[in-house]
Amino acid sequence: MKDNSDPLARAIENLKDQQVPDGPPQAVVDSTIQKLAEAAHQNKSLEPRRLSLLEKIRNTDNIIKLTTKIAAVAAVLVLAGYAIGRFTAPKPPDIRQLRDDLEQSLAARLIPTIRQDLLEETNRRLQFALALTSAELTEQYRGDLNRFAVQTLMASNTVTNHLLTQLIQSINATQTQDLRRVAAALNQIEMNRLKDKTQLATGIQTLAYQTEDEFVRTKQDVVRLLVSAKDAGPGPDAYESPTTPNERSKE
Amino acid sequence: MRTQSEVPINTNNEVPRLQILDWQAIVEKHGPVVWQTAYRLLGNHTDAADCFQETFLAALQVAQNQTVRSLPALLTRLATTRAIDRLRQRARQVKPRCIGAEPENWDGIPTDDPEPGTNAETHELACRLRMELTKLPPLEAKAFSLRYLSDMSYREIAKELGITTTSTGALLHRAKAKLRQYIQSVTKEKNNEVVL
Numbered sequence: 001m002k003d004n005s006d007p008l009a010r011a012i013e014n015l016k017d018q019q020v021p022d023g024p025p026q027a028v029v030d031s032t033i034q035k036l037a038e039a040a041h042q043n044k045s046l047e048p049r050r051l052s053l054l055e056k057i058r059n060t061d062n063i064i065k066l067t068t069k070i071a072a073v074a075a076v077l078v079l080a081g082y083a084i085g086r087f088t089a090p091k092p093p094d095i096r097q098l099r100d101d102l103e104q105s106l107a108a109r110l111i112p113t114i115r116q117d118l119l120e121e122t123n124r125r126l127q128f129a130l131a132l133t134s135a136e137l138t139e140q141y142r143g144d145l146n147r148f149a150v151q152t153l154m155a156s157n158t159v160t161n162h163l164l165t166q167l168i169q170s171i172n173a174t175q176t177q178d179l180r181r182v183a184a185a186l187n188q189i190e191m192n193r194l195k196d197k198t199q200l201a202t203g204i205q206t207l208a209y210q211t212e213d214e215f216v217r218t219k220q221d222v223v224r225l226l227v228s229a230k231d232a233g234p235g236p237d238a239y240e241s242p243t244t245p246n247e248r249s250k251e
Numbered sequence: 252m253r254t255q256s257e258v259p260i261n262t263n264n265e266v267p268r269l270q271i272l273d274w275q276a277i278v279e280k281h282g283p284v285v286w287q288t289a290y291r292l293l294g295n296h297t298d299a300a301d302c303f304q305e306t307f308l309a310a311l312q313v314a315q316n317q318t319v320r321s322l323p324a325l326l327t328r329l330a331t332t333r334a335i336d337r338l339r340q341r342a343r344q345v346k347p348r349c350i351g352a353e354p355e356n357w358d359g360i361p362t363d364d365p366e367p368g369t370n371a372e373t374h375e376l377a378c379r380l381r382m383e384l385t386k387l388p389p390l391e392a393k394a395f396s397l398r399y400l401s402d403m404s405y406r407e408i409a410k411e412l413g414i415t416t417t418s419t420g421a422l423l424h425r426a427k428a429k430l431r432q433y434i435q436s437v438t439k440e441k442n443n444e445v446v447l
Contacts, residue, residue, distance in 0.1 A: 007438055008431040011380035012399050014373045020290045023283035028300045032282075032307050036274040039311055 278307060281323055285330045288401055292334035294381060302337055306330040320410065327403065328411040331396045335384060342385040376434070383433040390414075391426035398423055 024032075282303070289302035306329045310322075319325050384392045394412060397403045398419075403411075409419045 006431070007376065007434045008380075008427060011376040011434055015291065015377040015380050016400060018291065018377055020287045022287075024286040024300065024303055028303055029278055029282055032304045033275050033278055035304055036278070036307055036311055039308055040274065043315055
C-alpha cells in the first residue's frame with residue numbers, strides 16, 4: 001500500500017493523514033455520559049429482580065400453606081352445598097303438569113326460532129338465485145358485447161380494406177398520370193433539343209460560308225497589294241513604315 | 252450495594268456480562284479513539300458527534316448482553332459500523348458528490364502551500380475514498396476501514412466480525428480490488444473531461 005502510483009494507496013494515505021481532532025468536545029462527552037447513565041438506569045429497572053435461595057424456600061412454604069387453606073375451604077364448601085341440597089331437595093314433580101309446561105315452553109321458544117330460520121333460509125335462497133341470475137346476465141351481457149365487438153371489427157376491417165383499395169387505386173392512377181406527363185415532357189425536351197441542334201448547325205454553316213467569302217476576299221486583297229507593291233519597286237522608304245497600322249490598312 | 256463509581260475499572264481485559272461499568276471513565280479513556288475513527292470516516296463534526304454517542308450506547312447494550320473480550324476493539328468496530336451506516340445514509344439522501352468535501356475549519360487549510368493543486372487532489376482522493384466505501388458490501392467496508400484506517404490486525408478484525416482470518420483476507424482483497432477499480436474509473440472519467 002506504499003506505492004505512490006496506486007490511487008487507492010494514495011487515497012488511504014490521504015484519508016489517514018487528514019487533520020482529525022484529537023478528541024471529542026467536552027459537550028459531546030458530557031451528553032454521551034448522561035445518555036449512557038439514562039440507558040443503564042432504564043436497563044437496570046427493566047431487569048427482573050433475582051430471588052435468593054431463602055426467599056425461594058419461603059415462597060415454597062407460603063405456597064404449601066396457601067394450597068392447604070384453599071383445600072380446606074373447598075371441602076367446607078362442598079359439605080355445605082351437599083347439606084343445602086339435601087335439605088332443600090324438591091318434591092316429586094307432577095308429570096302432566098310438567099309436560100304441559102314443557103310443551104308451552106317449547107312452543108313459546110321454538111316457533112319464533114323456526115320462523116327466524118325459515119326467513120333466513122328464504123333470504124339465503126333468494127340471494128343465491130339473485131346471484132345466479134346476476135351471473136347469467138353478466139355472462140349474457142359479455143357474450144353480446146363480444147359478438148358486437150366481433151361484428152364491429154369485421155365491418156371496420158371491410159371498410160378499411162375497401163378504403164385501402166381505393167387509396168391504392170388512386171395512387172396507381174396518379175402515378176400513371178405522372179409518368180405520362182413526365183414522358184410527354186421528356187419527348188418535348190428531346191424535340192426541342194433536336195430543333196436547337198438543327199438551328200445551331202444551320203447557323204454555324206451560314207457563319208462558315210460568310211467567313212469563307214470574307215476570307216477569299218481578304219486573300220485577293222493581299223495578293224493585289226503584293227502585286228502593286230512589286231510593280232512600284234522598292235523606294236527609299238519602302239522598308240520603313242511611316243504610317244500607322246490604320247493607314248496601312250487603308251492603303 | 253455498590254454504586255457505579257465503586258466498581259473497579261478494568262477496561263482492557265474482559266468485561267463480564269451484566270457488570271455495571273464506570274462508563275464515564277470508559278468514555279474519557281476510549282473517547283478519542285472512537286472520535287477519531289468516526290471523524291475520519293465522516294469528515295464533519297455533527298455526524299461524528301452522533302456516531303460517537305451511538306457507539307457508546309451500542310457498546311453498553313453489548314456489554315450487558317455478552318462478554319466483551321476487548322473494549323477498544325469493540326468500540327472501534329462499533330464506531331466504524333455506525334460511521335459507515337451514516338455514510339450510506341448520507342449517500343442515499345444527497346446527490347452523489349464528494350462526501351465531507353467541505354471542511355468545517357477553513358483556517359486549518361494551508362494557504363501558502365506551493366502546490367495548491369496537490370492539496371486539492373489529496374483532499375478529493377480522501378473524499379472519493381469515503382464515497383466509494385459506501386458502495387462496498389457492509390462487511391467488506393467494515394473490514395477495509397478496520398484494517399487500513401484503524402490499523403487493526405487480521406486476527407482482531409476476524410474476532411470482531413466473527414469470521415475467520417482467511418475470510419478476512421479474502422474480504423480485504425475484494426474490497427481493495429473494488430475500491431481501486433472505482434477510483435481508477437473516476438480518475439479516468441475526470442481525465443477524459445479535462446481532455447474534452
